[in-house]
Amino acid sequence: MTETTAKRILLVDDSRVARLTLQYLIKLTDEHAEITQATNGDEALAVFQPQAFDLALLDFNMPGIDGLVLAELIRQQDANIHLVLVTANIQDAIVARAKSMGLDFLGKPVDPEQLASLLKS
């Protein structure tokens, strides 16, 4: 195992429990991860800075703008950020839409191993 610098992660979900769950799972893999939380798209855009995050985990179904629109807005400001859609809506149509926009997809309940491999990539 090689030591890497702590991942900087933006976590956007309107559910506090969902954010806590993801934070818990991230810490299982990477206890040094720096996690910034936002509860919706507007909050996320307010804290977002280009090159400030390595990874953004975005819920799909949120009040206001949805996760895919948010992904597009973030991508416009930062072409290199790793974007992941995290949602309970695991329908093929949603997965396909996320993939076509170049996002990774994590279905809820989040599989810890799948999350770990995303964090390491």
Place this chain on the structure above:
Amino acid sequence: MPQQEDFKNLIDRLETGLIVVNAQRQILLWNPWIARITGIAENLALDQVLDNVFNESIDSALIDALEQASQFNLSRRLSHQLHPSLLPIFQQGNKEPLHHSILVQPLVYKQQAACLLQISDVTTRVRREKHLRAAVEKIRYLAHHDTLTGLANRTLHAINLHKTCAFAAKSNQSFALFFIDLDGFKFINDRFGHDAGDYLLQITAQRLQKALIDFGSKAELVARLGGDELVALLPTISNADQVTTFANRVCKVLEEPVEWQGQKMHVGASIGIALWPHQGLTPEALMASADNAMYLAKARGKGQAMLALNTP
């Protein structure tokens, strides 16, 4: 144990298929009903894996249900409509597929976790519903069509006209209504008899439908209101001249003689035309305008089409 014997007697007489399998899908119970249907005796089925007994042709939904039952204790109802062939089983005698639905439930059997499958024959229900559906469709057809000509009747015409008006209002797409009355039809009945009159109406209906299809309308938009009164809807039109020219052509088509027992029968047709929105916005207003125009056409000398005069 006499009590156990009693239970076995009951199970043996059930008119439902019962199969119990363990988590590896090995068969623990195989009742006489399923033995009879499959032709596989109990002693041959017991301890075999369900998939092998059915030659690996079990619907994947049933496999899923069995897995969910043994892993998560979930009961599942598998309906015939969603899964037309869960198991490859056939009716006795005619070898047609046996329509069935299956209930899957987790249970403990012989001290081990197992799944119960209850298979019920729904063949009679499927057949009954097929007849019912056909009957309902026939009733619906009869309620909306004229039995002599097969054209839409007054009721269906009212529905179609209402829909067309609503669509026109939404899309601002003009359309035309024809009110058609045959000239000299009474004479045909008097001279050749009612059978000949009926035949002439049938031929006229076909000719009218064909003309409308050629124009880009649909056969079901031609209706017979009764007697020799017919109506037609032309949902996409460009202008009044185009429609009037077409209507006059229809008059000519309907004037063509009809052969009946070696004799030629001649009738004519007078057509009144009403256009949406100028000659009426509502179904009632359009019908009144087209009717008036048809009387004007007749008064002018029959065998011709006439556009309604009124403007809103």
Place this chain on the structure above:
Amino acid sequence: MVNILNQDQQETIVELMNIGVGRAAAALSKLVQDEVLLSVPKVDFVDSQTAESRFTEILPVALAGVTQAFSGFISGKAALIFPEERSLELVRIVVGHELTASEISELEQDTLAELGNILLNACLATLANILHREIRTALPEAYSGNCHNILKLLCEEDSMIMLVQVDFSLLQRELQGYLAFIIDLQTASGLYDALNEYLEKLL
């Protein structure tokens, strides 16, 4: 009794239901071969005394749907509820028939029961799996009636009722459905403990 759960526990239920309904929608989406649009589930707790007035307030008069009993770390009954005139819409979309409400057939009742089964199993199994608990479901039954009848069918006195409202629509058709989970008060502590255990790990 109505505030038996604190906000964190209630939020956990919402999130778990969200996941369960997501699974259910994926299953439904395959059956209708189209995308199912989902709302965020709305979860309310009511006691049986106030349940009837709440039902009358939020549910249409004539109801139809599917009920399914469950037991394990929590016991009770789950129900999928539709306004009666829409109840077979789902079946018709799936099997493509166009009969009117008075022409409901036995086979369609069976199909409705299975569709409810798929949705309710998905929700209940998700709840149990994520909370690392066991739950056993019974076979689903189709039913119809008014608010009062259905409540009587679903619960005894002293039940805690968790009403989960999810709106879903398919294609251009509007189809609003409700999910209700009626939990026996005797087993409510099972839910309480499971939620606490889940939250303790996170906080």
